[in-house]
Amino acid sequence: MLLTLALGSLFFPGLFALCTWGLRRARPAWSDSDCVMISTRLVSSVQAVLATGSGIVIIRSCSDVITDRHWLAREYVWFLIPYMIYDSYAMYLCEWYRTRDRNHRHSLTTFRSFLSKNRLMVAHHAVILFALVPVAQRLRGDLGDFFVGCIFMAELSTPFVSLGRVLIQLKQQHTLLFKANGILTLTTFLSCRILLFPFMYWSYGQQQGLSLLQVPSSIPFYCNVANAFLIAPQIYWFSLLCKKATRLFDPPPRQKGQLGAPGSQAVRVPPPLSIPTDQIVPWVASALWVLISRWV
Template sequence: MQAFHTQLAVGTYALVAWFSLYLLIAEALRMWTRTSSLSPAHRAHIAESFVSGVQGVACSVVGVMTVIACWHDVMRDKYPLALYYSSIGTAYFIYDLWAMFRSHSARSECDSVGALLLSYVKKDLLMIVHHLTIVCVLFPAVVYHSPMGHFFIGCFFCTELSTPFVNARVILSRLGLKNSTIYMVNGILMMIVFSMCRVAMFPVMYAVYLSQQTRAPSHIHALASIPITCHLSCLLVLAPQIYWLNMMVKGAVAVLKSTPSQLSKDY
């Protein structure tokens, strides 16, 4: 019970911190000369992306540390920092549902709260489901109900390695730098890191697990011993990653085919 209260306290402080960071960045953007003339929707999007990038860096650092600490025994090794960051990550995804809604409302023309909520759900349904799955299923299942070691938690945290690149792309776009070299380089790095950390990470996890299951008569038996909920959790997280990677590749192809004047447009 004491551990639960500690986790709850960490999550509560983290939730306040995420909201505070967002409001601080939003105010700084309003006062900064370069961004003060941007629309409220663009400033909200930049603030949301900045906080998301901070979370991505923090989560991926904890993930790498956890993977290194638990590499030698993926089924039993524990790393306390991974548990604490699970509460911080949960708080972030709760906050981000609000931040996404704020960005959506800033650019929406709906004249009622009901219509605004409906349009938000329709436009960002995949992201909303992704966030709710992580908050309500993935974190509780992995942290509190799974007998597995923290190596797998670290791997899930490492999927956030691509987040800073994704958000840098948004920020550069809003600042009018879509024609810049740094935008192109960031886009290439974004696709490479995203494909490695959000798609290739899953077969790597299974491969490392199978390499340590020397007592199983075959890999098939070892895979069969994994609870079905683990396979389903991986599938729920992997499916949207494949979709988003496909969107990134299509976007990159569109950029290569576009003229400079087309790139400067704000979509």
């Protein structure tokens, strides 16, 4: 445990420092804010790859979803704790660099601005550190390594989310890479952060000879409550991603009129029928929530 904590405490800050140093040398025209932000995204992607790989190994090694064990299910959680602490500071550092022109010192105002803009992510990290870590390391006993591996798999979407943020930072929203990455982000986020929960219920049902709809009533009530709390922010974030995606793939606005022959008046072309994005996204999120509720 202590060795794993020490390795994580050295690995993630060290990788961040190395990436920042390398970017400053390789791209001297980039600002400090760009280098710090991109380095943060690179470290997040590396952690996501490690977590996803650990999850795959754990899932493949657990034929019994309840009792089978794998050492990574506990050791990687210890490795993850330093990352969560580092990432919280890295997010604050990005905010400080972004506002450094207005305030060169670390101040309470900067910290409040950071909390205001990142309150959901800070809460996410706090829940992992103070709730999920005790559950994963102590309260669950020797059961459920398979489900810990499934939770690790939720990180599969992180590299694509990070790449999207980097492309936005570099003003590359118009590129084909950005659009393709947006599709991959939606796909991986939906499959590994939302549909992951019905998959865990289904896997337990297969083990116990139950149908998917019978599983919620056959497991402790607090398990359903915990899963509801875990999936709720994922659905919210997915709705935000859908909203951004609809804006990304919306066709450019057409001109209301077009010029005809010389001397003729402009002909007004009626706009195509469409549903406003603000109405589409809540409807999609609500429909998805109802569908998942029926599944689980």
